[in-house]
Amino acid sequence: MVGIKPKDAVPSAAVKFFGAGMAGCIADLITFPLDTAKVRLQVRSRRHIFCLQVCSKYVLIKICLNLLTILECNFTVQIQGESQKVEGANAVKYRGVFGTITTIVRTEGPRSLYSGLVAGLQRQMSFASVRIGLYDSMKQFYTRGTESAGIVTRLMAGCTTGAMAVAFAQPTDVVKVRFQAQVRLADGGRRYNSTLDAYKTIARTEGVRGLWKGCMPNITRNAIVNCAELVTYDMIKELILKYDLMTDNLPCHFTAAFGAGFCTTVVASPVDVIKTRFMNSADGQYRSATSCALTMVKNEGLSAFYKGFMPSFLRLGSWNIVMFVTYEQIKRGMTRTQQYWESPL
Numbered sequence: 001m002v003g004i005k006p007k008d009a010v011p012s013a014a015v016k017f018f019g020a021g022m023a024g025c026i027a028d029l030i031t032f033p034l035d036t037a038k039v040r041l042q043v044r045s046r047r048h049i050f051c052l053q054v055c056s057k058y059v060l061i062k063i064c065l066n067l068l069t070i071l072e073c074n075f076t077v078q079i080q081g082e083s084q085k086v087e088g089a090n091a092v093k094y095r096g097v098f099g100t101i102t103t104i105v106r107t108e109g110p111r112s113l114y115s116g117l118v119a120g121l122q123r124q125m126s127f128a129s130v131r132i133g134l135y136d137s138m139k140q141f142y143t144r145g146t147e148s149a150g151i152v153t154r155l156m157a158g159c160t161t162g163a164m165a166v167a168f169a170q171p172t173d174v175v176k177v178r179f180q181a182q183v184r185l186a187d188g189g190r191r192y193n194s195t196l197d198a199y200k201t202i203a204r205t206e207g208v209r210g211l212w213k214g215c216m217p218n219i220t221r222n223a224i225v226n227c228a229e230l231v232t233y234d235m236i237k238e239l240i241l242k243y244d245l246m247t248d249n250l251p252c253h254f255t256a257a258f259g260a261g262f263c264t265t266v267v268a269s270p271v272d273v274i275k276t277r278f279m280n281s282a283d284g285q286y287r288s289a290t291s292c293a294l295t296m297v298k299n300e301g302l303s304a305f306y307k308g309f310m311p312s313f314l315r316l317g318s319w320n321i322v323m324f325v326t327y328e329q330i331k332r333g334m335t336r337t338q339q340y341w342e343s344p345l
Helices: 013-042 046-058 061-073 096-108 110-114 117-131 135-142 151-181 195-206 208-212 215-242 250-280 289-300 302-306 309-342
Strands: 076-079 082-085
Touching: 013 096, 013 110, 013 117, 013 135, 013 151, 013 250, 013 309, 096 110, 096 309, 117 151, 117 195, 117 215, 135 151, 151 195, 151 208, 151 215, 151 250, 195 208, 215 250, 215 289, 215 309, 250 289, 250 302, 250 309, 289 302
Parallel strands: none
Antiparallel strands: 076 082
């Protein structure tokens, strides 16, 4: 990243690699409930959307919602071949970010907000380390070691590290999304009992390829996210320092991270929704990510691609702020520690 003063030691590639993974885990710990709400809103069935449209047209929202609750209380779904009744989580409509969080806490308990956290932390340690930690190294690779990097070079570096990260972390992403999307059954059970059980069940029922389900849309999504997130952060921070608007400290990092989060949400939301739907779908429900996208357009319209935009923005904005601020501090702390141990007595 930009902003290293000449008197400051430049963080090594190893410091950036491990620092990015640690910062990603800290950001996930703080913002995971928002991510869970985002996933739940993105995977809502068309049945809910259709009822809302009818209600709004005839100004019978309360009546329709009451009828929907009564009908869905008796609605059964198939979970891995067994007919199970779904508890109130599917019967109650999710409304907005904090409404969704409240509904999850009320119907499934507070722990459900962190369902899939273990897989999420595994993902960040392998994912953020590559896509964020190796970003500067990739920039230097494309510029042949020079410090001047144009917009094209930065975009290429962001696309490359984003794609590389998916190759390492895709199974953890699949398990994380499955955990976040599942609801508690009437008997208190769940589709997956633990993170390890999820890996085993997916591999057994869908094959090893099931762990890499949605890999191509995820590569596309993370190429876009990396370009929007890292390049935007890099450029905003560079401009702030260039015109002496702020010093290279927390307010500067906060401002650049907030701008990066908003730009990323606008650009990446459509691909993120497709990725979430496709990775959470039953085996054979969609032939491909393209089929998933076309089905969404046909059944729900173009607005479906921005379903869950507010939780996505709240999550990405807050995640970026926590991650980048933490990342900058970890880099400085680890570099100073490294300098201290390497300095002569």
